Amino acid sequence: MQNEDNYYESRLDQIFGKGSLWKHRTLRTLLDPLSSEWNSTDYSKKIEIMERILAAGENLEDLIFEYKDRYDQQNRQDISSSVESALAKLIEFQLKKKE
Numbered sequence: 001m002q003n004e005d006n007y008y009e010s011r012l013d014q015i016f017g018k019g020s021l022w023k024h025r026t027l028r029t030l031l032d033p034l035s036s037e038w039n040s041t042d043y044s045k046k047i048e049i050m051e052r053i054l055a056a057g058e059n060l061e062d063l064i065f066e067y068k069d070r071y072d073q074q075n076r077q078d079i080s081s082s083v084e085s086a087l088a089k090l091i092e093f094q095l096k097k098k099e
Contacts, residue, residue: 008058008066015056024049027067031086032079038086043093050090 016022028037071080
């Protein structure tokens, strides 16, 4: 696992937190469709969050790797294994929005 000061949660705090801990810092809002965090935002908000993360220069593949690593280290494969489902749902939302 990486240095905690540079782990994805700390970087997200810098992007969104304005000096404090950002509400969605675990990324379960975007990557865990079975979580209460996921249910706390609609799809448009999730896409907005993802766009802001990418605009800040973050690499989505790296974030996902760190996210999965974080939950694998905690023996929470139930969380780390839901990423693909979440991304599929987000892609479907975006594509249907363009129809």
